[in-house]
Every structure is written in C-alpha cells, then in structure tokens.
Amino acid sequence: MEIKKIGVIGSGQMGNGIAQVAATSGYDVVMSDIKEEFTAKGMANITRNLARSVDKGKLAQEDMDAVLAKISTTVDLNEMHDVDFVVEAAVEREDLKFKLFEDLDRICPSHAILSTNTSSIPIGRIAARTGRSEKIIGMHFMNPVPVMKLVEVIRGLATSDETFNLTWELSKKLGKTPAEAGDFPGFIANRILMPMINEAVFCLYQSVGRPEDIDTVMKLGMNHPMGPLALADLIGLDTCLAIMETLYDGFKDSKYRPCPLLRKYVEAGWLGRKSGRGFYDYGK
Secondary structure, eight states, rough: OOEEEEEOOOHHHHHHHHHHHHHTTEEEEEEOOOSHHHHHHHHHHHHHHHHHHHTTTTTTTTHHHHHHHTTTEEEEGGGGGGOOOEOOOOOOOHHHHHHHHHHHHHHHHHTTEEEOOSSOOOHHHHHHTTTTTEEEEEEOOOSTTTOOOOOEEOOTTTTHHHHHHHHHHHHHTTTTTEEEEOTTTTTTHHHHHHHHHHHHHHHHHTTTTHHHHHIIIIEEEEEESSOOHHHHHHHHHHHHHHHHHHHHHHOOOOGGOHHHHHHHHTTTOOOOOGTTTTTSSSOO
16 A cells, blocks of 8 residues: 555644644645644644755755645545545543544545554554554654654554554655554653653652752763653653553553642643743743
C-alpha cells in the first residue's frame, strides 16, 4: 500500500508537530480537532516554526508556502474518509481514545492504518475497540516533534507484519529513527522517564531540594539537557499524571505510585507551560 494522505487527530503540541513533519516530508495532511480555535492555533504554531526556518536560511519561502498548502484543517472527523494513514494525538485519556478509534474504524477506508501517539496506553486495548485490529499500531513521537528524531513503534498482539513494516518505513520517510517497543504500559520511553520525573517530584514534596536545585543536579550531574521538573512542565503535568496512573494501574507496583504533589498541582490547574504555572512560573 502506498501512503499518500495522512490524517492527524488533535492539533495541540504533538498533533501540529506531526502534521508539520508529515507535510514537510511531502504528504497531504488533514488535521482535525474539536474546535476551529484549536486548529487555528495549531496552524499558527506550524507557521511560526516554518517561518523561523526561513529566517535562519534553512528553508526557502516558496517551500514554506508549499508545506502549508499541503495541510488542511477540519472539525469534522468524517473528513478522514479518504486518508491512508492516521496518527491519533488526542489527550491521554482512555475513554476519549476508545471513542475516537471506534469512529475512525467506521469512517476511514478499509485499507487505512490507524496509529496512536499514546504515551502509555497499551495498543491491544485500543485495537479491541475496532474491527481492524491487524491495522492498529502505536507510533509514539517525542516532543517537540519537528526536532526530536525518535519514534517508538509499538506492535499490538494482533498487529500484522504489513502494518508494522509500513509504519516503520513511514517513520524513516518522516526523517525519524524508529525503535520497536513491546506493548506494555509506558512502552520503553515513559516506563523509564516518568518514574524519574515522579521521583524528582517526590524530592520536592519531601523538601529534599528546590525545583531549580533538583534540575541543576540532573543537568550538571547526569548531563541531561533539561531537568526533570522543567521537562514535566514542558510535557504537561496532567499528561505526566495520566502516564503514571496508567503505569500504576497496569503493573500494580507501588514504585509507580504518582507523587501526591503531582496530583495536587494538576487538581489546582498548575499544568506546566501550557497553563503558565507548574513547578516554575511562566507568567512573568
């Protein structure tokens, strides 16, 4: 099967990044969300990213225009009726993803592969909501998508070899380096990363260190490019909590118990950069 048109569900931080990368790689893209203000914000972010590349001389203006022309937006999921491949990048909620995949299974052509950018939810659970389990796969991009090279490719129990191979090759065509991960909660990246972030939150919760000191230790002591608390703010504390809850529910192991302070911040609406306040204050 040849992939010509890609559907992206969600126009937020991950979704618009995936749409940008797909269009830059020459694919026609339709990006969907529940409100026009969300798709408009997503397109504005793509435009800003591309404009920076033009300003730096990395991209010609006509090439930027060509990329933008390849992306259409919609608030009607039925516009996915003619796509060859879908990347779902909606909020990390099982109930929402289940409903989306039930609808996509009904709307998309029978040959279409439906992938999910889920950070932690097992692929088999999502596939069970469709009548095309062999065409369901995980395609977990890293944030920010236009910059980060890794894509975790996660095969569900029923995922066919054809689906896996097409997704693997698509990852390469998008300029990414694919890595295969087993279908367990959190896969590889977040099974390692999120407990580290959670432990950093425990350090703050137990007054072991201030946010800037915790992050400085990890940056200078462990050579991490960004401290775990600043990274959590970038990812979104609600997303971090959702992943930790998925790990805890999936393994029933206390080492995955979300820190109470992380839950407290999310309940207070302190979600990180996107809300202006997380472990750091971004309102200044």
